Amino acid sequence: MMEWDKQHQQKEQEIEGNGNGNGGVGFVKVMTDEQLETLRKQIAVYATICEQLVEMHKNLTAQQDLAGVRMGNLYCDPLMTSVGHKITARQRWTPTPVQLQILEQLFDQGNGTPSKQKIKEITSELSQHGQISETNVYNWFQNRRARSKRKQQNATSNNAESEVETEVDSPKDKKKGPQDQLLQSQQNTSAQRAEDLCFQNPEMSSDLHFLD
Amino acid sequence: MMEWDKQHQQKEQEIEGNGNGNGGVGFVKVMTDEQLETLRKQIAVYATICEQLVEMHKNLTAQQDLAGVRMGNLYCDPLMTSVGHKITARQRWTPTPVQLQILEQLFDQGNGTPSKQKIKEITSELSQHGQISETNVYNWFQNRRARSKRKQQNATSNNAESEVETEVDSPKDKKKGPQDQLLQSQQNTSAQRAEDLCFQNPEMSSDLHFLD
């Protein structure tokens, strides 16, 4: 299944020379992450709309099938499969082993409360071992705590054994249950559908791929 | 409404680096004219697809009208509303793309103060595009503002490289640059129109394209 959001490292463009010798005040077309995110959402909206329209079409077509007025195949599914290239990948921070070790250590030291100031310090410290931002640190602690908690909670359910309320998911105490997959799918498909949504417009199919 | 042409100036963007010490080699997210052009085409393609689908839908609907088997208005926003009630209903509200677009639009309109009355109106409006409550709207605005703020603060602090910590966050840089407005508006317009499109709105085709 082609992921619409497949990773695709954004190439860092060289700022082109902007030939005007005007004191070097040339503009460059720059897009922030946020702007890209906006674009992404916009496209997602289109994808959703297209999906809805297709759905409507299918319904109508189905009706017509009953009436024996089938209009013929308007879809051409397989044609568009090569579309899935992404505008940008949302790059995500990955802690270096050293950073991770330090973080883990800090976490164990019991400071369950990484205050704002503390975060700054930690970030500063860790930045000597690799790229990192305060947000990264903040998120890390958030996640660490949440997941630690959940794990413990899961382990505790060993005693009470009170039936299926929490959906005891797996024998291997995974963190992710089948439920998640289910919920998740509804979103992902909406974004992807547009890809499959191909149409018999020649002009369209040729253009419908992203920067690569 | 079409403000695509309104803003063409580029804002020079901050260096995303947070790349510390490491020689201070920051990358900038740059998008070339060519890439932007590709994007435009891409979006235009979506617009075209939507148009075509609508056209088809109209045709089909017309046919069925003749047959006297009119189905009536099909449901829009199937993403959440119809699928939503499995046995395990989702406990947390998730805005549909369309709702999100509208919310973003409202947010951008600057009214930092969504009064109680306003909330009601918005909720009422949005409820046509999916389930939503006043609390949802309220929370959304709260969160949106808070996070927007934090983001700007974070983005601003990306200037230091050779020194360690510089505790800076004074500049009141606006969250959205001109470019954003550009993207925003176009996407809002499209979303709005496309929304109407969900119910066989005959006049959608006039507005559903942008980007020349």
Next chain:
DNA sequence: CTTTTATGAATGAAGG
């Protein structure tokens, strides 16, 4: 290469 898992990041909601 495709599928699965681990985990960084985003976000709706609650508390103060």
Next chain:
DNA sequence: CCTTCATTCATAAAAG
């Protein structure tokens, strides 16, 4: 408002 938490989303990494 701001902070915190719980849940979900998306993707890098690992497994197949």
